Amino acid sequence: MADIVKEITKRDVDFATWYTDVCKKSDLVDYSSVKGSMIIRPYGYAIWEKMQSILDQEFKKTGHQNLQMPMFIPESLLNVEKNHVAGFAPEVAWVTHGGGELLEERMCVRPTSEVLFCDHFKKIIKSYRDLPLLYNQWCTIVRWEKTTRPFLRSREILWQEGHTMHETKEEAIAETKRMLKIYEDFQRNYLALPVIVGKKTEKEKFAGAEATYTIEAMMYNGYALQNGTSHYFGNGFAKAFGIEFLNRNQKLEYPYQTSWGVTTRMIGALIMTHSDDHGLVLPPKIAPILVNLIPIGKDEKVIEKINEIAKLLEDKGITTNIDNSEKSPGFKFAESEVKGYPLRIELGSRDYENNTVTIVRRDTLEKIMVTFEDIMSKVSELLDDIQANLYNRALERRNSMLYEAVSLDEFKYLAKEKSGFIKINWCGDTSCEEHIKEETGLKSRCITEEETATGKCPICGKKALYKTYFGRQY
């Protein structure tokens, strides 16, 4: 007897293999012939499109416009801001030839587009009346990563990058935080991810930024995934690129800049947070298909009823799929679980005679008998319940993996024995942060602004200034 389910490696046996199994078995992704350059298949892309449409609306509601920038950056342009180039140079891909001829100046494929935007901003910003300038683009970028993994770390990255310019520092900082909040709300409310939000340390911030804010998600195995960032640049790039505007006092001034982005990595976070040994589990608010309808047998009345239910659901905006294949019911049930459809509705002759269907929820695999009249209300109720349950389940697990250390010994013990995040009161010195990295392999995730530090830094004993999370990362 064939048993495809067994082909998914058990999550608790080998988490890494389980993850790639789920990615491939649920038809989200496939490898291409280039390392780290993945094929996002229609089902995976549908999830991205859904993320894209929700976020794009949020960006537009907050006044941002989409545009498209070039994908090549001449070397001289990349070199303009020195902190930025130092951060990115080691991981860019270079184009050296065009049409068989060696190029006068080599060009990199954009690893991020700050310099392209700055080069353009220089031409179009003249006065305070041109500000704020609120742009966003949906595109791919290239970073030559050494280790790659579907969705979590690839060389070609599908993402969104917002770039904005402002009259004042305060306004730019407010923009940085506003966009971070949009990401946070999206990830909590739609992706059901109980994320931790905060500021990156000096050591971990984006190359060229004054401050980097981050959304950190915790995966099932306790690893951290940076799932979105928002940067405040001050006017460092503006100075380097000579972007100036005439302010309200008739004086030339450098504008203040931000950038922010999220990637298809969020799909990886969904999998590593919610999915299980049966396959993918998707929160209803992001699932491309909400209800999978499975007719059992070939009874025409059953088929007709299934079509009728699908129509009613679709009319209410609930997306459906009808599995009309010749497969056996058992196969269809398992397939439905691998694909992570939040609900499936089974209907056979026996149900039909009783005026009932069987609804099975993907998160708990619980089977529920429902009469025809109650289908619509029950489906809405269950979808809401699944959404809430996934968030609560993830939150509970995350909380069970949050630790606090007051001494270095305690930190080392926790780092060795437990998986998850470890919180400390930290003095803020990079040397203490590096000390922890060397001793335990854990890096700082973020400084939380929700709590104030107390006591002393467990490394150097100086007064602690920041509550900071550390963890292992993808």
Add this chain to the structure above:
RNA sequence: CGGGAAGUGGCUCAACUUGGUAGAGCACUACAUUUGGGAUGUAGGGGUUGCAGGUUCAAAUCCUGUCUUCCCGACCA
């Protein structure tokens, strides 16, 4: 980039040690019978073994290089 493992029809593997030019199960196609947790029968189609080079009368098999995947580490979104 360092250490380890692996690449053979779509998938999981066999044949490799002891070179003689590829085989099974699943999947796929057709027909029939089936249908409440991964159906059954019959008949088919599909690979020259990741790629390149070398050794040899002869290479999936031996040698070299390279690419890709996975694991561990370093680096980084």
